Amino acid sequence: MMMATIKDVARLAEVSTATVSRVLNGNGYVHQGTKERVAKAITQLNYRPNDVARSLFKGRSKMIALFVPDIMNPFFPELARAVEDMAKKRDYTFVLCNTDDDPAKEVNYVQELKQKSLDGIVIVSSTISGDFIKDVDIPVVALDRILHPSLSSVTVNNRQGAREATTYLQELGCKRIAHVAGPNNVSNAEQRLNGYLDVVQEEDWFRYSFIEQGGYHFDEAKKATERLLTKHPEIDGLFVANDLMGVGALKAAQSLGIAVPDQLSIIAFDGITLGETTTPTLTTMAQPIYKAGARAAEILIEQIEQQNDQRQVEEFTVEIVERESTRRRDA
Amino acid sequence: MMMATIKDVARLAEVSTATVSRVLNGNGYVHQGTKERVAKAITQLNYRPNDVARSLFKGRSKMIALFVPDIMNPFFPELARAVEDMAKKRDYTFVLCNTDDDPAKEVNYVQELKQKSLDGIVIVSSTISGDFIKDVDIPVVALDRILHPSLSSVTVNNRQGAREATTYLQELGCKRIAHVAGPNNVSNAEQRLNGYLDVVQEEDWFRYSFIEQGGYHFDEAKKATERLLTKHPEIDGLFVANDLMGVGALKAAQSLGIAVPDQLSIIAFDGITLGETTTPTLTTMAQPIYKAGARAAEILIEQIEQQNDQRQVEEFTVEIVERESTRRRDA
DNA sequence: TTATGATGTGTAACGGGTTACACATAAGCG
DNA sequence: CGCTTATGTGTAACCCGTTACACATCATAA
Numbered sequence: 001m002m003m004a005t006i007k008d009v010a011r012l013a014e015v016s017t018a019t020v021s022r023v024l025n026g027n028g029y030v031h032q033g034t035k036e037r038v039a040k041a042i043t044q045l046n047y048r049p050n051d052v053a054r055s056l057f058k059g060r061s062k063m064i065a066l067f068v069p070d071i072m073n074p075f076f077p078e079l080a081r082a083v084e085d086m087a088k089k090r091d092y093t094f095v096l097c098n099t100d101d102d103p104a105k106e107v108n109y110v111q112e113l114k115q116k117s118l119d120g121i122v123i124v125s126s127t128i129s130g131d132f133i134k135d136v137d138i139p140v141v142a143l144d145r146i147l148h149p150s151l152s153s154v155t156v157n158n159r160q161g162a163r164e165a166t167t168y169l170q171e172l173g174c175k176r177i178a179h180v181a182g183p184n185n186v187s188n189a190e191q192r193l194n195g196y197l198d199v200v201q202e203e204d205w206f207r208y209s210f211i212e213q214g215g216y217h218f219d220e221a222k223k224a225t226e227r228l229l230t231k232h233p234e235i236d237g238l239f240v241a242n243d244l245m246g247v248g249a250l251k252a253a254q255s256l257g258i259a260v261p262d263q264l265s266i267i268a269f270d271g272i273t274l275g276e277t278t279t280p281t282l283t284t285m286a287q288p289i290y291k292a293g294a295r296a297a298e299i300l301i302e303q304i305e306q307q308n309d310q311r312q313v314e315e316f317t318v319e320i321v322e323r324e325s326t327r328r329r330d331a
Numbered sequence: 332m333m334m335a336t337i338k339d340v341a342r343l344a345e346v347s348t349a350t351v352s353r354v355l356n357g358n359g360y361v362h363q364g365t366k367e368r369v370a371k372a373i374t375q376l377n378y379r380p381n382d383v384a385r386s387l388f389k390g391r392s393k394m395i396a397l398f399v400p401d402i403m404n405p406f407f408p409e410l411a412r413a414v415e416d417m418a419k420k421r422d423y424t425f426v427l428c429n430t431d432d433d434p435a436k437e438v439n440y441v442q443e444l445k446q447k448s449l450d451g452i453v454i455v456s457s458t459i460s461g462d463f464i465k466d467v468d469i470p471v472v473a474l475d476r477i478l479h480p481s482l483s484s485v486t487v488n489n490r491q492g493a494r495e496a497t498t499y500l501q502e503l504g505c506k507r508i509a510h511v512a513g514p515n516n517v518s519n520a521e522q523r524l525n526g527y528l529d530v531v532q533e534e535d536w537f538r539y540s541f542i543e544q545g546g547y548h549f550d551e552a553k554k555a556t557e558r559l560l561t562k563h564p565e566i567d568g569l570f571v572a573n574d575l576m577g578v579g580a581l582k583a584a585q586s587l588g589i590a591v592p593d594q595l596s597i598i599a600f601d602g603i604t605l606g607e608t609t610t611p612t613l614t615t616m617a618q619p620i621y622k623a624g625a626r627a628a629e630i631l632i633e634q635i636e637q638q639n640d641q642r643q644v645e646e647f648t649v650e651i652v653e654r655e656s657t658r659r660r661d662a
Numbered sequence: 663t664t665a666t667g668a669t670g671t672g673t674a675a676c677g678g679g680t681t682a683c684a685c686a687t688a689a690g691c692g
Numbered sequence: 693c694g695c696t697t698a699t700g701t702g703t704a705a706c707c708c709g710t711t712a713c714a715c716a717t718c719a720t721a722a
Contacts, residue, residue, distance in 0.1 A: 003445075005708060016672045021710055028711090029669045051446040052387045053708035056677050061383065063447075071408045071415070072604075081403050084429055093447060096427040098415055115382040116394075116424060218608075247608045254610060273403075277549075277578045279585060279610040336678055347702045352680055359681090360699045384678035388707050 004045035013041035024049060061117040064300060065095040067106060068124050074244060074274045075289070076124070079143065082293025083122055090301050092119070101127045110136055120300045122293075123147065126186040139303035141312075143296040146187045152303065152312040154296040158188045158269075161285040161318035162195025165239050165267045168320060170199070172265055173329030174237030178210040178228050180221050180249055182241035189216065192241050192269060210235070214245045221245030225252035229264075236264055236329065243270040246282050250325065261327035271321055280324030288316050335376035344372035355380060392448040395631060396426040398437060399455050405575060405605045406620070407455070410474065413624025414453050421632050423450070432458045441467055451631045453624075454478065457517040470634035472643075474627040477518045483634065483643040485627040489519045489600075492616040492649035493526025496570050496598045499651060503596055504660030505568025507536055511545040511555050511580055513572035520547065523572050523600060541566070545576045552576030556583035560595075567595055567660065574601040577613050581656065592658035602652055611655030619647050 006024075010017045015034060022028045023038040030038075041047070055061045066083045068076040080096060087094040095118065097109045106128040110121070120139040130148030133140055142153040169177050179196045182189025193211070200206045212228050214221030221240065225248065229235060240246040246268025253260050260266055260280055268275065271286025295314060302308040337355075341348045346365060353359045354369040361369075372378070386392045397414045399407045411427060418425040426449065428440045437459040441452070451470040461479030464471055473484040500508050510527045513520025524542070531537045543559050545552030552571065556579065560566055571577040577599025584591050591597055591611055599606065602617025626645060633639040 006710095007708080017709075018673080018711075019671060022671090025710085029671085031670055034670080048442065048446050050387075050448070050708055052383060052392065052448050053677090054710080056381075056383045056387050056679090056708080057710050059677080061447075070412065071402070072412050074405065074408075074604075077402045077405075077408050080427065081401065081429060084402070084427060091443075093444070094427055096411065096415060096425055098412060111379065112422075113424070115379050116392075117381070117383050250610075251608070273405075274605070274608060277582070277605060277609060279581075337680095338678080348679075349681075349703080350701060353701090356680085360701085362700055365700080381678050384707090385680080386707095387678080387709090388680050390707075 003050070004047040006047070006049065008045055009038065009041045009047050012045065013037045055117050059117060060119050060304075061093075062091060063093040063095055063113075063116070063118050064120045064122065064297065064304075065097055065109070065113055065118055066122045066124075067097045067099050067109065069101045070098050071096065074272050075242070075270055078272070078289045079124070079293040082290040083297040086294045086297035086301070090298075092301065099125060099127075101125070103127045103129060103132075107132060114138065119304045122296045122300055126183070139300055141296045141300045141303070143292065144188060150311065152299050154292050154299065154314045154316070155188065156287045156292065156316045156318050158191035158318075159195040159198070161269065162192040162239065163198050164195075164318075164320060165269065165285050166196050166199040169237035169239060169265055169267060169326070172237070172326060174265055176205055176210070176232065176234045177237035177239060178212070178232065178235045180212055180214040180224050180228065180238065180240040180245055182214065182216045182245070184213070186216070189241055196239055214241060214248070216242055216245060218244050218248040221248035222252045225249040226256065229253065229256055229258060238264060238266045240266060240268040243268045243272045243275045243282060243284055246284065246325075247274060247278055250278055250280070250282065260325050265326040265329075267320075267326055269318070271318075275323065278325075283323045283326040284321050285318040286321045287318050292316050334381070335378040337378075337380065339376055340369065340372045340378050343376065344369045386448050390448060391450050391635075392424075393422060394424040394426055394444075394447070394449050395451045395453065395628065395635075396428055396440070396444055396449055397453045397455075398428045398430050398440065400432045401429050402427065405603050406573070406601055409603070409620045410455070410624040413621045414628040417625045417628035417632070421629075423632065430456060430458075432456070434458045434460060434463075438463060445469065450635045453627045453631055457514070470631055472627045472631045472634070474623065475519060481642065483630050485623050485630065485645045485647070486519065487618045487623065487647045487649050489522035489649075490526040490529070492600065493523040493570065494529050495526075495649075495651060496600065496616050497527050497530040500568035500570060500596055500598060500657070501530070503568070503657060505596055507541070507563065507565045508568035508570060509541040509543070509559050509563065509566045511543055511552050511559065511569065511571040511576055513545065513547045513576070515544070517547070520572055527570050545572060545579070547573060547576065549575050549579040552579035553583045553586075556580040557587065560584065560587055560589060569595060569597045571597060571599040574599045574603045574606045574613060574615055577615065577656075578605060578609055581609055581611070581613065591656050596657040596660075598651075598657055600649070602649075606654065609656075614654045614657040615652050616649040617652045618649050623647050 006017045006020050009020045022030050084094040099106045122141050122143050124144045126145050134148045134150045142151045146153050181193045212224035214224040240249045258264050267283045269285045271284050275282035275284050299312045337348045337351050340351045353361050415425040430437045453472050453474050455475045457476050465479045465481045473482045477484050512524045543555035545555040571580045589595050598614045600616045602615050606613035606615050630643045
């Protein structure tokens, strides 16, 4: 059978559609008796308002989107889960977009979603033009990476975390600490690199050849680590820009017959589950991933609902999680 | 500035909105010259039709959803990616729903999405009532698990794959092969169990105590494996119902000091990336996960667009991927 | 008793598209 | 030349809610 409409309810309850609408939304005055008749009609017809009609009138859709480079990257599912949970909690529908870090795709998604009256976007991106995104006339919250100074954002203290990670390796007794870096143009990767440099740059052993690019990819990081360990066999500590790459580094050490953590301590960054399943498990600077995602969604929804119009910038703190890939060196 | 509407275009091009609509959709007759004037006006105003208004009239939204138990389970991101890619290719917006295997949540999502005129659902579920889902009056395609005989579905040959996995262990020379099983009520888990039984049930050593429940969870599977290996130290081969559990089994063996693959060969099922990052890497019966997801979405869209109304049932084939967790036993 | 505000409800416009229908003109054909 | 069909375009209804506005009734205070 056809979905019942507000007219059917109105007819059955012998009132106008305006009255039904008022009952539905709890607006205006409605006589108690009328309210009950309408409620009864609604139940009887199993009526559910058509959200499309509502959206058309209101110009809002109760939908938010999350843009990620690729949901298959194990960092993003937890973020997606967090945003979806918050969306559901606040009665929003959750749209997921994989952008592949392609600015054209990102722009294209924005346009298509705006045609659908999407209410807002949580975006993880390093590629989209800040100038484009700041002019998108719906609320946007940047997550994990900063996109434009005018946008609300939720991030972590990458630089400080990187400093702590590197210092931790020093405290374990590591004498030569290298870094497998993330991509050049990504804010959080640069911050992690800087944090590493903050700690080691003044050391007399330090040279820039202790840094290799791993581009946030498993394979690239594996190769980068192999290069590092080959040209500098003296390396006894490794700070890797994220966990996915950290696992690549683990693999590289294995393939070169270098024992982790006996000969080499490895610490990475992010705190994704993947790091718990390797052998050895991966020591890491863990982000509160879920919390950050949920908070980003919450800020977005507050902005949508005008409860809080101004820009919010929040930075969470990372915490070391000691696992098996690091160990104190005997002096 | 406000978004331009079809009326603005009509005014600028000096035609009626009907004519603009015809140009937009390539319907009916429009004079060549008129067409050009309208096209010019559209460009000039940077006009994009309002999809909400369209949806209201058509009763269709160009949105499809994917229901998964939990996107944080590493089996699902690839599926999600596949469905999203296909959705995008066919100009559909992709909605992701985490159901936590909770039938109430599933029903609730269906209702909310139907209010938004969602066009169809790809669903991975073992919990939703078949009777409920078959009466949802929009197209539904079951993926990975069978839900109801009247629904289109895309699955893999779980039973045959399980037979091959178990036989493979036999061929390696394993004499006592145990199974860490998935949940009871999930069709593919039962099929995998049955495939295992097909091969070993007639063996004289076989007893049901060689089977333990691991419920498709990492931790549960780890504990189940510990129980198995403790009560049956003679086990030299293990078929695990999926890769996530397989990694749990690997951990269990490690914690008991049992060397994989030297003392124990482990083969799992699914072929997710996670199995490539462990040490040893995990031998598995790999599903064409991406292909299956993409095909499910394609069938769904065909059904939505009435190109193909009848039920489709497709079964893909799994293939063994030999990695490091299995090895031939010396006779 | 009357002015005033609170309560209760319906009418109709509106949001932004799509399309059935009517009408007009032009072209093709016997 | 008259009839039929193809081409071209506008009017208005429709999709399904929401809400401004008008109007009535009722209660309360002065």
